[in-house]
Every structure is written in structure tokens, then in C-alpha cells.
Amino acid sequence: MPSDAAAGPASRDIVIEILRYRSETDQKPVPQAYRVPFTDDMSVLQGLQYIKDHLDGTLSFRWSCRMAICGSCGMMIGGEPKLACMTFLRDYYPGPLTVEPLKHFPIERDLVVTVGGFVKKIESIYPYLIPKTLRRLDEGEYLQTPSQLAQYEPFSDCINCMLCYAACPQFGENPDFIGPGAMALLQRYNGDSRDGAQAKRMEIVHADNGAWSCTAVGHCSDVCPKQVDPANAVNQNKTNSAVDFFLRFLRRPSDSPLGASDGGAP
Amino acid sequence: MSGPRPYVRPAETLWWAHPPYLAYTLREATGVAVAGYALVLLAGLVSLASGERAYDAWLDFLKSPWSLALHALFLIGMIVHVWTWFRIMPKTMPRLVIGGRLVPQNWITAVGLAMATAAFIIILLVAEWMQP
16 A cells, blocks of 8 residues: 555655545634655555545545546645646645645535536537448548647646636636637547538637636646647637627528538437 | 525725735836826927927927936836836747747746837947938
């Protein structure tokens, strides 16, 4: 078990102050401090696991992969949204280190936040390829050049950790804003040369809670642990939205935005 | 029924006054300097249209210490605005792929800043050349 290493002679102590909330007893979240022994190779997540295993079994937090792939352990570490598995206790020595649940989200319990709203947004953007023209199996694959792939590939690296939402002051003021993460996924499909459902997704971009709710703060891209650059996804869609708005006068009613045909499933 | 009772934290109102949002706040605030420049130029255009006396008065205003101080302030604001504006510019455009390779965003920022500097120098040279 990783936390056993902390008992070794080379360990130091750090105080971790966690914002706790137990809905059955607490009226509001309260900070609680724990003294945690750690070694240089221990992540904040391992620090939390040490607390749960040795100091206080009632502490709740989400985690799974321990290697920045699952996106479960996003939280405010030292006031910044970070993945606990990707952040090291040694960088906060001598502490104290504050750990809080992700900003802008309702707290379910301790470091666990409500993700329902975010999942709904992901569902709303047609998060799958809708081919321009359906190909029969004997017609072979949908082909794509490396340049076409480079247009959207980084947007497909999103792990849904929601750090970008915690970094977004506009989402803080308006929880209905579609937000950086969902918009990055939207652009992952809209930017794909094989996809033909741009018209459907542009409806979401145009909407009141779409791209125009963003004011280009840009911090979402700074905190992204996978270099997805969601600020780029949101802001290039302002351009797309504006172009789409002016070009609609030139299009025949049968045409769909951005020159793409709506080749949805039959 | 007793179930989970999610806690919604109160919204922060002063987020813009703290890092890491300060660069953004500065970019937006210095937009006022850009508008200020535009207003001064517009005033010049209006006074030009309303005759020689009005235009001379506008020129005299430009030479006053008040105006010089104002323009120093505008210049600082403008430089900050240009700097932060070109830093966010790559985020506002589609990914630039040349020859199958992604152009790094700081290159786009560098080209933008170089062009702004070049335009600034050209305008200074033209103004110098046009002086009577």
C-alpha cells in the first residue's frame, strides 16, 4: 500500500486542511486539519488515502486510476483546481496545505461534488460521430489526413475531470453555461472532417448559455491537465457562430451551417 | 425523506481582483484606454468639421500638460492591452495546421506582436515624414 511508505524514516510531516461537509450533521462546510507524514514521491491523493486509512475513515473523496487518466480526483489544492494524483505533497511543504472540493459545484460530501449538471451538458452536444454520408461496410473506412486529424485531436484528450469548470468565473456566475469541457468535446466532433452534424451542434453554440457566455478569461486552458485547450474550443466557436449568423442570409434554406450537410442517422 | 443535501457555496464577487484572473481584468480594463484614444480622435474629427478655430483649439488641447499626461496613461493602457490581446488571440482562431503540423500558439502571438510593433513604427515614420 502506498501510504505505508510514509512511515519510513525519510518522511516529513505536513498539515493538510480539508474542507469537510457531512450533510447529515453539518449546516455548512468546515475545515478540518490532519497531520500527515509523507515522502517525496507521495501525491496529494496518497496523502488523502493516508488520512482515510490511518486517521479518519469518514473522509470522502473520489479517485480511481492514480495516473491522470480517469479524471475522478479533481479538487482545489492550495486554491487551484488540480488532479490530486498529479500533485505532490513535497511542493506544498511546509504547509499547511488547503484541500477543498472543486469550486463552482455543489458539494455532496467532503471532497465529492455533484457532477449531474456536467454529465447533462456532455449528453446534450451529440458526443458521437454523425457521418456526412453513411458508407456501407464494403465501401471501407472513413479516411482522414494527418492535417484533418490535427484540427481536432487535442480536443479528444479530455478526461472529464471538470478542472476547467472550477477555473471558469463565468460558470461560477451561471451554472447553466455550457462551459469549457463540454465545448471542447463539441469541437472535437464539429472539427472532425468525417462529421456532418455541425448544424445540430451550432444550435448549442448559438444559444444563450453557449459560446457567447464566455468572456475569454482563458484560465480553463491553464489548469487543464491534458492540454486540451478548452478556451480555444469555446472561442473559435464564437467566430464560427458569427460567420454562421451572417452567412445564413446567403444560404438556401436547405443548406446547413458551415457548408456541412446534416447526414444524421437514417 | 432524508437524502443527500448538496451544499452550494456562495458565489465569489471579487474573483477578478485576484490572480490568476488579474491578467484578464487588466486586458478588459485597458480597453477603456483604447476607447479613450478613439474619443480624442473623434473629437479632432468633429472640430475639424466645425472650422479652423475649433480645430486649432483641439490642437492646443493636445499640447496641454493635461493632454500629455492623459496620453501617457493611454499609451501604457494601450501597450498592456495589445500585449494581453495578442496573448489570447490564438485561442480565438481555429487550430493552424501547416503542412500537417500544428503551429504553436506562442508563434501566433509573436507574429501578432511583431506586426503590431511594425505598424506602430510605420505610423511614426509616416507622421514624421508628413510634418510640415
